[in-house]
Amino acid sequence: MFSVEVNHILKAYGNRAVVNDLSFDINPGEIFGLIGPNGAGKTTTIRMIMDIIKPDSGEIKIMGKKLTGASKNEIGYLPEERGLYKKLSIIESIIYFASLKGMDTRTSVERGEKLLKRAEMLPHKNKKIEELSRGMGQIIQVIVTIIHDPKLIILDEPFAGLDPVNTQLLKDFIREFRSEGKSVIMSTHRMNDIEELSDRILMINKGRMVLYGDLTSIKSKYRSNSVFVEYEGELGDIAGVIEKRMHNKTVELMLDEKTTPQILLGNLVKKGVAVSRFELSTPSLNEIFIKVVGDGHE
Amino acid sequence: MNKTLLLAKHELLITIRRRAFIILTIAFPLLALLGLLTAQTIPNMVKPSTEIEQIGYIDEVGIFNESISQGNLSLVSFSTEEDAKNALIDKDIIEYFIIPSDYISTGLIQRYSLKNEVEPKGTTQTIIRDFLLSNLLKGNNADVIERAKSPMNIASITLTGTGEIAPQQGGFAAIIIPYIFSILLMIAIFTASGYLLQGLGEEKENRVMEILLSSVSPGQLLAGKIIGLGVAGLVQVIVWLVSANFLMRMASASFSNIIGVLNVPPLLLIFGVIYFILGYLFMAVIMAGVGSISPTAREGQQMSALFTIPVVIPIYFMALIMEHPESALVKVITFIPITAPITVIMRLGFSEIPVWELAVSILILMLSIVGFFVLAVKLFRTYLLMYGKRPNLNEIIRSFRNA
Numbered sequence: 001m002f003s004v005e006v007n008h009i010l011k012a013y014g015n016r017a018v019v020n021d022l023s024f025d026i027n028p029g030e031i032f033g034l035i036g037p038n039g040a041g042k043t044t045t046i047r048m049i050m051d052i053i054k055p056d057s058g059e060i061k062i063m064g065k066k067l068t069g070a071s072k073n074e075i076g077y078l079p080e081e082r083g084l085y086k087k088l089s090i091i092e093s094i095i096y097f098a099s100l101k102g103m104d105t106r107t108s109v110e111r112g113e114k115l116l117k118r119a120e121m122l123p124h125k126n127k128k129i130e131e132l133s134r135g136m137g138q139i140i141q142v143i144v145t146i147i148h149d150p151k152l153i154i155l156d157e158p159f160a161g162l163d164p165v166n167t168q169l170l171k172d173f174i175r176e177f178r179s180e181g182k183s184v185i186m187s188t189h190r191m192n193d194i195e196e197l198s199d200r201i202l203m204i205n206k207g208r209m210v211l212y213g214d215l216t217s218i219k220s221k222y223r224s225n226s227v228f229v230e231y232e233g234e235l236g237d238i239a240g241v242i243e244k245r246m247h248n249k250t251v252e253l254m255l256d257e258k259t260t261p262q263i264l265l266g267n268l269v270k271k272g273v274a275v276s277r278f279e280l281s282t283p284s285l286n287e288i289f290i291k292v293v294g295d296g297h298e
Numbered sequence: 299m300n301k302t303l304l305l306a307k308h309e310l311l312i313t314i315r316r317r318a319f320i321i322l323t324i325a326f327p328l329l330a331l332l333g334l335l336t337a338q339t340i341p342n343m344v345k346p347s348t349e350i351e352q353i354g355y356i357d358e359v360g361i362f363n364e365s366i367s368q369g370n371l372s373l374v375s376f377s378t379e380e381d382a383k384n385a386l387i388d389k390d391i392i393e394y395f396i397i398p399s400d401y402i403s404t405g406l407i408q409r410y411s412l413k414n415e416v417e418p419k420g421t422t423q424t425i426i427r428d429f430l431l432s433n434l435l436k437g438n439n440a441d442v443i444e445r446a447k448s449p450m451n452i453a454s455i456t457l458t459g460t461g462e463i464a465p466q467q468g469g470f471a472a473i474i475i476p477y478i479f480s481i482l483l484m485i486a487i488f489t490a491s492g493y494l495l496q497g498l499g500e501e502k503e504n505r506v507m508e509i510l511l512s513s514v515s516p517g518q519l520l521a522g523k524i525i526g527l528g529v530a531g532l533v534q535v536i537v538w539l540v541s542a543n544f545l546m547r548m549a550s551a552s553f554s555n556i557i558g559v560l561n562v563p564p565l566l567l568i569f570g571v572i573y574f575i576l577g578y579l580f581m582a583v584i585m586a587g588v589g590s591i592s593p594t595a596r597e598g599q600q601m602s603a604l605f606t607i608p609v610v611i612p613i614y615f616m617a618l619i620m621e622h623p624e625s626a627l628v629k630v631i632t633f634i635p636i637t638a639p640i641t642v643i644m645r646l647g648f649s650e651i652p653v654w655e656l657a658v659s660i661l662i663l664m665l666s667i668v669g670f671f672v673l674a675v676k677l678f679r680t681y682l683l684m685y686g687k688r689p690n691l692n693e694i695i696r697s698f699r700n701a
Contacts, residue, residue, distance in 0.1 A: 047508075050511070050512050051515075052508065052511045052512070053679070054679075069301065069514070069515065069518075072512065072513055072514070073513075075512065076512075077508075077509070077512035079505065079508040079509060079512070081505035081508055082505060083501075083504045083505025083506040083507070083508070083509060084504070084506060084509075085312075085504070085506060086504060087312075096308055097509065097513070099304050100301060100304055100305070100510070100513035100514060101513055102301075144509070
């Protein structure tokens with residue numbers, strides 16, 4: 001059973017389709033990257049998954065069913081717009097939001113203190129939210145999101161505003177969720193975070209699907225037929241190479257259509273070049289995005 | 299616990315911890331108590347002087363020979379005006395008056411005093427009047443003279459249509475109680491629904507809204523807020539009613555001669571609570587709708603004035619409601635949900651309301667509460683995440699059609 005099943009959803013404001021015929025599934029135990037530039041429709045898609053706004057057409061299922069009050073308890077949602085009650089203390093906020101997810105006070109205090117301890121914020125637990133720094137507030141927001149041990153965790157721009165230490169803490173959390181068999185949807189326009197963490201991705205632009213699937217196979221599909229080589233000695237002309245691009249100590253060899261990296265390696269060895277590094281070039285998500293969207297991206 | 303109740307409990311606790319709420323709740327009873335205590339102490343503080351003061355008179359008619367004393371005032375006779383004037387200048391007397399020879403036909407007396415005043419003091423007027431009466435009626439029975447001095451003490455009794463003594467008697471008490479009640483009811487409704495509006499605005503501004511909605515539905519969210527704040531408002535109303543009852547007993551005990559016995563008819567108490575609940579719920583769903591379409595708490599407040607002004611309208615019609623409770627206009631404002639609570643409370647205080655009118659008014663209120671709640675939830679769903687932009691009227695109407 002999929003954790004999330006999205007079928008042909010569409011949402012328009014006025015005449016403008018913000019989300020246009022999107023379909024995707026999310027498996028248990030995977031980190032799913034929802035990527036795209038600002039205004040691509042990521043947040044709208046997430047709000048539809050959360051039933052905060054309703055799609056004009058299409059259907060969304062969570063754990064095989066339409067979202068209900070009970071199944072909302074299985075989801076942890078970190079909205080892009082962060083917010084907590086300023087007058088409540090950290091621990092009061094945790095207890096209140098946990099109670100709305102159906103948790104009793106004792107369990108939420110227990111779990112809350114454990115999470116606060118990991119974030120090294122336990123000594124501040126009675127501080128009011130308004131006394132916290134922005135980054136601390138963010139971490140409390142993350143703790144509130146996962147306090148009820150949800151099966152599906154939705155994080156909208158989770159790293160925005162976090163310092164490197166807290167970014168690392170959150171990344172550790174996310175990897176732990178995966179190993180516990182939970183599904184994580186991570187939406188961001190920061191492609192390198194997605195590249196580091198995601199198993200599968202959905203790339204959208206202007207509300208439409210651009211790329212969807214396994215990150216590794218997407219990368220290999222968009223691999224340009226080129227190889228990075230570091231060597232000693234003279235390179236000269238090599239069969240099958242149509243262009244050489246120098247990057248500092250490394251040279252990128254662009255191959256013609258008939259030549260595979262395997263053949264190239266054979267040719268290099270035959271010529272007696274001492275190869276110290278030989279690496280297939282894989283494009284970054286950023287490059288893939290620019291390549292796919294091309295001129296269509298504003 | 300049910301999520302709606304959890305939200306309600308949270309709102310209730312947050313609200314009754316607000317300093318403004320606590321102050322408002324205890325301010326009214328406290329101010330009234332303070333007023334009462336002041337009113338009770340002031341007369342005791344101004345100690346009546348024990349010194350006897352004398353008022354002189356010159357009788358030119360020749361029948362006013364029976365001098366009298368009242369309290370610390372006494373009258374002394376002078377034979378000539380010259381003597382009286384000297385006595386006044388020497389401060390032996392505080393003033394004097396002349397009863398001219400044509401007094402019997404004109405009723406005019408001339409009063410001379412060293413002071414500039416609007417009119418003679420009450421005690422002075424009384425002693426002079428009583429002195430004149432005693433002498434004019436000389437020879438009559440003493441009881442008759444006493445009666446002539448205060449010939450009319452009215453005790454009015456209102457009868458019902460069947461000739462029995464009506465449970466509610468008129469008088470000052472009959473006006474002041476409905477008036478105070480309707481003002482208190484209005485303040486309570488405005489306070490509680492105002493908190494709702496403010497709360498919605500704040501949650502939009504501090505972005506808590508979206509987190510709440512990841513746990514509860516928009517309907518649950520609104521219902522929870524409305525219930526929680528309503529209970530807080532009810533606490534306020536009950537504190538006021540209980541203390542009003544207590545204070546009125548205190549006031550009746552001290553000032554019964556001025557204001558008569560103030561007692562709150564039980565019917566007014568019961569319907570006071572019922573109409574607080576209904577009136578509050580109606581305003582609350584309206585405010586929920588207003589809060590949904592206004593991007594900030596401040597803008598919400600401005601827009602809400604459109605709906606709070608009509609609530610006050612019945613106060614302007616107070617005279618009409620009092621004198622012509624059966625007029626068509628009064629009936630209409632009894633039935634319009636936004637004016638009904640205040641109108642009914644005033645009508646209950648002044649006279650009786652036919653049962654059918656009460657029933658219709660309550661039914662209309664309840665139906666409109668349900669109707670407006672559904673609308674408010676729709677508006678809420680459509681507009682709550684539109685930060686910073688207020689929709690125009692066309693957009694709102696369109697969204698009703700689409701919803």
